[in-house]
Each structure stands twice: as C-alpha cells, then as structure tokens.
Amino acid sequence: MLRRKPSHLSDRQATVYATPRFSADGSTLVDRRLTPAGGPVDVSGGWFDAGDYLKFTHTTSFSVIQLFLAGREMPAAKGLSAEAEHGVRWLERMWDDTSGTLYAQVGLGQGNNDTLRGDHDLWRLPEADDAMNTRPGHPDHLIGHRPVFRANEPGRPISPNLAGRVAAAFALAAQADSHPAAARRWLDKAAEVYARADTSPEGPLVTAYPGAFYSEDSWQDDLQLAAAQLARAARQRGDTRAVEWQRQAGAWARAYLASDTKDTLGVADVSALARAEILGSPDHGGQLAGMLRADLRRQLTDATDRARQDPFGAGADYTDFDAVPRSLGLVTTALLHARLTGEHQYDAFAARQRGWVLGANPWGSSFVIGVGEVYPHCPAHPVANLAGSLDGTGDILHGAVVNGPNGAKVVKELKHWLETRACQADPGRPWSDFDGRGARYLDRVSAWQTVEPAIDFTSTALLAFALSSHPPGHR
Numbered sequence: 001m002l003r004r005k006p007s008h009l010s011d012r013q014a015t016v017y018a019t020p021r022f023s024a025d026g027s028t029l030v031d032r033r034l035t036p037a038g039g040p041v042d043v044s045g046g047w048f049d050a051g052d053y054l055k056f057t058h059t060t061s062f063s064v065i066q067l068f069l070a071g072r073e074m075p076a077a078k079g080l081s082a083e084a085e086h087g088v089r090w091l092e093r094m095w096d097d098t099s100g101t102l103y104a105q106v107g108l109g110q111g112n113n114d115t116l117r118g119d120h121d122l123w124r125l126p127e128a129d130d131a132m133n134t135r136p137g138h139p140d141h142l143i144g145h146r147p148v149f150r151a152n153e154p155g156r157p158i159s160p161n162l163a164g165r166v167a168a169a170f171a172l173a174a175q176a177d178s179h180p181a182a183a184r185r186w187l188d189k190a191a192e193v194y195a196r197a198d199t200s201p202e203g204p205l206v207t208a209y210p211g212a213f214y215s216e217d218s219w220q221d222d223l224q225l226a227a228a229q230l231a232r233a234a235r236q237r238g239d240t241r242a243v244e245w246q247r248q249a250g251a252w253a254r255a256y257l258a259s260d261t262k263d264t265l266g267v268a269d270v271s272a273l274a275r276a277e278i279l280g281s282p283d284h285g286g287q288l289a290g291m292l293r294a295d296l297r298r299q300l301t302d303a304t305d306r307a308r309q310d311p312f313g314a315g316a317d318y319t320d321f322d323a324v325p326r327s328l329g330l331v332t333t334a335l336l337h338a339r340l341t342g343e344h345q346y347d348a349f350a351a352r353q354r355g356w357v358l359g360a361n362p363w364g365s366s367f368v369i370g371v372g373e374v375y376p377h378c379p380a381h382p383v384a385n386l387a388g389s390l391d392g393t394g395d396i397l398h399g400a401v402v403n404g405p406n407g408a409k410v411v412k413e414l415k416h417w418l419e420t421r422a423c424q425a426d427p428g429r430p431w432s433d434f435d436g437r438g439a440r441y442l443d444r445v446s447a448w449q450t451v452e453p454a455i456d457f458t459s460t461a462l463l464a465f466a467l468s469s470h471p472p473g474h475r
C-alpha cells in the first residue's frame with residue numbers, strides 16, 4: 001500500500017554492543033561511543049515498533065501473543081496466522097540457544113547530540129538507512145549499521161518479564177504449528193527460555209534501551225502466562241511436563257496477586273491473558289479459580305468506577321499515555337470475564353469502551369486509521385508521511401491504532417523535522433474546542449503523543465475485536 005522497499009539489510013549481519021547508558025529520563029545517550037561485544041548475528045525481519053524503525057523483543061513478543069490468541073478466535077482470518085508466524089520467527093532470531101542469550105533490541109533510539117545520532121534524530125524512509133556509506137566513528141554509522149543489545153549476558157538469567165513473554169510466544173507457536181516435529185521444537189525453545197528466567201530480579205526489569213521507552217514493574221504475570229501456555233502446548237503433545245507447568249502457573253498467579261504491581265491489560269501487564277488461560281484449562285477449580293475471577297473483576301471494577309465519573313464513559317485515563325490500548329485491553333478483559341464466568345455485568349461497559357475508541361469520545365474521532373467517519377489522517381509515522389496519502393484516503397496505514405488523547409501538558413512538546421511533509425487534519429473547527437478535563441488531542445504529524453501508531457496498540461485492538469466477533473456467552 002505504501003510502496004515499501006526492502007530495508008535494513010545489514011540486520012542480517014549485525015554487531016552486538018554492550019548495554020548503552022542513558023540519562024535518567026532516557027532522553028540522551030550518555031556514552032560517546034558504543035563498545036562492540038559480539039556478532040555478527042542475524043536479526044533481520046520482524047516489525048518496526050511504532051513511528052520509528054526500532055525493533056524490540058518486549059513489544060514484539062506481546063504483539064505475537066495477542067496475534068496467536070486472536071487466531072484462536074478467528075482461525076479463518078486471511079493472513080492472520082502468517083502475520084503471527086512472521087513475528088515469532090523474528091523472536092526466534094533474537095534467541096541464541098547456543099550461548100543462552102536473548103537479544104532485547106535492534107537499533108539505537110536516542111543519540112547524544114554529538115558523536116552518535118539515533119533513530120529518533122532523523123525523519124526518512126527506512127530504505128534510506130541502507131544507502132548510508134559511513135564508517136565507524138561517523139555520527140550516523142549506527143543508523144545504517146544498526147546495533148543489537150542483549151537482554152542478558154550469555155548464559156546468565158534473563159529478566160523475567162522478557163523470559164516469560166518470549167516463552168509464551170514460543171509456546172503459542174507450538175500450539176499453532178500443525179507439524180509435530182516443528183511444534184516440538186517450538187515447545188522445547190519455550191521451555192528453555194522459561195527455565196532461564198531470573199526469578200529473584202534486582203534492579204529495573206529489562207524492556208528497552210533506554211528503559212524509559214517502556215517502563216514495567218510486574219513480571220510474575222509474564223511467568224504465569226508462560227507457564228500456562230507451556231502447559232497447554234504440552235497437553236496437546238501428550239507431554240507429561242504439562243502437570244508441573246500448570247502447577248507453576250498457579251504459583252506465579254498467587255505471587256502476582258500478592259504483589260503491589262497489579263494493573264490492567266497492556267504492554268506492561270499480561271495478567272488478564274494469563275488468568276483467562278488458567279481459568280480455561282481443564283484443571284482450574286478450587287480456591288485459586290475464585291481468586292483469579294476476583295482479580296479480573298478488580299481490573300474491571302476500577303475501570304467502571306472511573307467510567308461512571310466521565311461524561312463519555314471512558315474507563316481509561318486519557319490524560320496519560322496509552323489511553324486507547326488500555327481501553328481496548330478493558331474490552332478484552334470484560335469479554336474474557338463474561339466467557340469464563342458466565343456473568344455479564346460488564347458487557348455494556350465493554351461496548352462503551354469500543355465505542356469510545358471508535359468515535360464516541362469528546363473529539364468525535366475514531367483512533368483506528370481508516371475506520372469510522374473521522375479518523376487520524378496525519379499519523380506520526382515516517383512511511384505514512386513520506387510515501388502515503390495526507391488526506392486520509394488512498395495509501396494510508398489502514399487499521400493502525402494510535403495512542404489517542406493524552407495529557408495536555410505532554411502534548412505541548414511537539415516534535416518537528418525539516419524533512420516532514422506538513423500535515424494537520426481539520427475536523428471543521430479547531431481540535432482544541434473539544435479538549436478538556438486535562439486532555440488534548442491533535443491529528444498533526446508532529447503530535448507523536450496522540451497520533452503515533454504502535455504494534456502493541458494494534459495487536460490489542462485485533463484481539464479485542466476478535467473476541468467481540470462472538471456473543472458474550474460464546475464458549
């Protein structure tokens with residue numbers, strides 16, 4: 001649709017570098033140079049994370065998990081299984097089972113304004129990176145020859161959030177693969193990554209470099225989801241390890257419930273998906289099942305309380321990042337709760353949250369590109385901006401999901417590049433006329449805080465709409 005060309009071919013032979021250091025807020029690279037630490041490694045393929053060209057194990061694994069789960073709901077959906085496989089194949093490249101190393105990231109997001117420039121410092125089509133003829137030491141060298149960063153030192157324990165979600169993605173691949181030998185291989189990979197999780201982590205969890213790109217505090221939810229998906233995959237294969245993995249899923253569920261990091265479904269918390277997997281398993285009775293159903297209600301009750309206070313019934317906080325994906329996460333959670341419990345007190349709430357994402361909000365705009373009468377025309381996405389249409393028709397990122405409204409103070413800091421094609425959608429009156437309650441929304445290419453699309457936003461929408469395709473009582 002957007003006349004894409006092959007890009008970042010050097011990812012096939014990428015150099016591994018030591019973990020970079022950033023300022024406390026993540027805005028600036030502290031190092032003047034990066035230190036080579038290994039390689040070459042083949043980390044080609046995968047998806048760009050958002051309105052940039054970085055690739056993260058953290059967000060890709062989250063998206064792969066949701067694609068596979070959506071595939072359970074819509075097995076005949078055209079292209080869905082191939083897309084999930086595309087993502088998990090890249091995750092496979094990011095896992096070196098020979099050395100016991102998980103790679104966390106491809107590309108450098110933030111530069112140091114001097115000796116190194118990062119991905120976010122340039123606005124260009126991705127194939128332009130391959131045309132760069134630079135040598136080591138040039139400020140743009142790591143744009144054309146993208147660095148790879150490790151999540152763990154070779155053979156050392158892996159940050160449990162990453163280990164859990166990558167293992168869950170591999171286990172789901174094992175469930176989806178119809179070839180017994182291939183399914184066994186995926187299951188063994190999942191088991192190995194899961195077994196290497198650091199279950200006594202100290203310091204910040206590894207998500208991205210800098211960590212400020214994706215902050216995360218919880219990790220028991222990731223291990224719970226991994227163990228539950230391992231158990232399901234093992235049951236399919238007649239593997240006796242299923243019993244122990246099911247037991248571990250319950251143990252990690254209890255550990256999460258006892259933690260102080262509980263949240264709702266989003267890129268930093270997969271507990272709702274983990275609960276649904278356990279409650280849908282053959283052995284899900286007893287006290288734990290009641291605790292898990294109660295926690296699903298906890299996530300939904302907090303959101304419904306918020307919605308009752310909002311003029312448009314929004315269950316998510318739209319003065320902060322991720323309002324749209326959080327709303328879609330609430331839709332997913334409500335529909336899973338109805339399916340697993342037979343209770344339907346949140347059905348209307350789920351419908352309102354879908355409506356809020358698709359236009360029943362103060363701005364009257366859908367936050368899914370190409371869907372609805374009014375939707376984002378000017379996403380903060382270089383390919384869409386430089387190679388696509390700017391009037392919302394023709395070549396657009398159809399189906400991509402953007403962040404939506406954000407805190408008014410945050411949206412003041414717009415980002416401009418000289419190479420950007422100017423784009424500001426006009427709904428017929430200033431968007432500011434609809435702002436309020438501390439929130440602001442702009443459909444302007446420089447407003448990355450409101451109209452930047454991301455893979456985790458879009459995969460959450462896909463799962464929410466896949467679940468919505470069945471009536472609430474469907475089992």
